[in-house]
Amino acid sequence: MSTAALSGSALPGAKTPLGRFRTGTVGGLARAISSNRKATAGLVILVVFCFLAAFPGVVAHDNPHAEIFAPALGPSAAHLLGTDAYGQDLFAQLIYSTRESLLIALVAGLLATVLSVIVGVTAAYIGGLVDNVLSLVTDIFLVIPAFPLIVVIAAYSKNGGDPILIAVLVVTGWSYGARQLRVQALSIRDRDFLVAARLRGERRWRVIVSEMLPTMTSLIVAIFLGTTLYAIVAAAGLQFVGLGNPDTLSWGTMLYWAQNNEALQAGSPLWAIMPGVCIAMLGAAFALLNYAFDEVSNPALRPVRRRRK
Amino acid sequence: MTEAEKRPQDGASNLVRADPVLEARGLTRHFRIGGLRGHTLHAVDDLDMVIAEREIVALVGESGSGKSTVARLLAMVYRPTSGEILFRGRPVSSIRGRRRVLAYRGQVPMVFQDPFSSLNPAHTIGYALVRGLKLHRPELDRRQRQAEAERVLAVAGLVPPAFIMSKYPYELSGGQRQRVGFAAALSYRPKLILADEPVSMLDVSIRIGLLNVMARLREEEKVSLLYITHDIASARYLSDRILVMYAGHLVEQGPTDDVLHNPVHPYTRLLLSAVPDPRAEMSVTSADVGEPPRVIDPGEGCRFRWRCPLATDVCAEVTPRLRSASPDHEAACHVTVPGSVPRVVAGTGR
């Protein structure tokens, strides 16, 4: 705004216009999270799920695979959620499913994000023909409808298991982030510090990796959170229709079996409902973290709290 | 402070111009704009200039004059549309290959205008300096690099340098950031630093500090400087010679005080009349409202003629070339340069 920009940080907490990047300490990040209610909530939920994924035995005492109980029992002290049609304890299943569901989501989210970054940033920085080709590819994948694609793949790869599942998630999930990253990379490509880096003699790839990407971390993290959110929900949906290995233990496969055994009608509604609740909660955790991350990196979005005099 | 830091008045005329550091001949850069119609933006046209060793040359002009484009041409960010640049006698266009280009960039580095965006916010100051040293002075080892980085920071007035090295840009003020820019340029051991409006975004009381750093670079580090600015007062403070640009053309050049006290070109006169000097009486203002220069498909003829109170017919037909108005002082004007005979270029008609 003002052309005589500044001579010192006279205003408190003055940040550079590129202040989205809060460099420095992990402590800074921790403070940012704890001061933001949404972030705290999201993080708590995520931590709980991570704990359950890592140490399911602490919470659920029964073996989830053991078909030793009476089938279709309602909730009771012994079986918090009852049992399913095969006599397995539902609560144990639910808890043990956390690991796989979380892993699938995180791995798919991570791979998709990496692909987004590579494609989006390269397209923006190199420009020209490379940009045109990559943008075209991005747009094609953006437009491909996911479920028909899955149906086709499912027809060819029954019981391909989790790797196929993750592949499908990545293929359908990377293009949205790539677009966003391309736009942001385009906007900073001609910033002085990047021109300066080139003039300093840095090679192109180094400019991209060492100079551009560090300033884009907030967007990259946001895309990761968003893509993981997508992966959680999409994985559940895909497993529900049978893609992925139904013999593995995850929320989506629980839904699959619940559907196959008409759980809602047969009097074990919790079998169908509880996995859905977990999916929703994990998704919510990522969504909250995403909101909060936006606020942390862009102060303009923060809720204004008036000081009481 | 010391005598050496005072402006060396006599130094200017004794400067060896025979072996210039940098020379531009007929430098031209056009940009194509506007989709279907295809107009051409004449950012720089037919520019001749010479920068000697240890000389500070000010390139003055308003927005649209082409001065920033000149800087980028000299820095090899853009390739000239025509004309050539000679660095120490050798044409820049023949510099090919990563290593040779890198060497040139080390000899002719650029300092940018915007203290906010000239440093990568994600890296410390030390990182940028050390990277530059690794690339341009590979003969130094790790300890020497560290020492050199600290040395140039100190020359630029940033003390204690070790402390500054660990800082991130957002922890420094605008003035400090600009000093870092100069320090980085200095670390390559350049012959000529291109400073593109290095102080225009800084507060007034900070600018002088930077200008003094630049003067010190010339005195102590023996570096030439091309100081690009729209601010005549600082150009006068710092430079030995001044070049005035308008609409892509160089319209006047000469020793600074000579040009400022005896401006020849009508544009220079207009510019000087508009500069506020609080210590002087307000100069008589012309009715000129500051119309932006016409650089899109301008055609032949003087580009200042629409605003010029002295314009004649020949001004619309023939583009004026720089001619000597007095020793070492040249201007490109048909009317005010005595004895200038406008050449009618065959075939232009009109």
Added chain:
Amino acid sequence: MTPAESRVILEVSDLCVDYASSSGTAKAVDQVSFELSEGEFLAVVGESGCGKSTLLFAIARLLSPPAEVSGGKVVFSGQNMVAMSDKALRALRWRDLSVVMQSAMNALNPVSSIRAQFFDAMKAHGESDPKVARARSQEVLSMVGIDPVHLASYAHQLSGGMRQRAMIAMALLFSPELILMDEPTSALDVVAQRSLMVQIKQLQAELGFAIIFVTHDMSLVSHFSDRVAVMYAGQVVETRPTRSLFDNPLHPYTRGLLDSFPSVYGPKVLVEGIPGSPPDLTDLPVGCNFSPRCPRATERCSAGEPALCEFDDALVRCVLYEGGTAGGD
């Protein structure tokens, strides 16, 4: 010409603006007081962060959180604007008091024609007759030197200088008594700047409005303003008639600031500028805000905050001039 016996139209008393932030409360404007007479041109100068724009916005009641007026009065046309309701403010705005922003490109609507924006302004402040609005729009555009045919133009079709003039024309629609200008020339080139300043001064002579002109460039206003108020770290450190201030700056900061403008024609001397940088407004130094950087600071400067005192024809905030006499020790 200083309007010596003109009536006072604006009286700012002990105005304070606080800026809430995570690291504490910053006193962006600290006890600023001054009077403005009818038809007077007051320049408020200072560097970035000194609070001059905040002061302007506080007077116009344009501040939004986290900045808020925390004390003081702004009496305009007999009413205290700080305490006014929105309804009362709206009646006042544009009719008696208008604002010209720093960048026309940011203030003008890029997708509306100039005419549409002028009409909007008139309608919003009580004039809905299109004929009257059109006539007045043409009139104000001519006043600022723009051909009224440009009513149909869009902002991007005008040059920078013309855009700023259009902003000023918009501010003149209701012939207000006071126009607040926030660095209206900073985006312009030197020639356009000079032209605009001359134009503003001419309009002022013709129409008689008062101006508060905020700028970081002291030299710009040196030939146009009647009085200059110099701000530093939220406080006014010196207020003085323009010529006196430039001929003999009293406050060390004013002197340092003036010295930072190298002369174009005078003797070429080495200039030092002012070392250091402005203080963090949440962590001000004890005593005088400028003392850490002041070449003439003494222990007295850290003892307590100096008040704004009269000295000669000026109001100065410096221990050197306390008690109306120039102190040396």
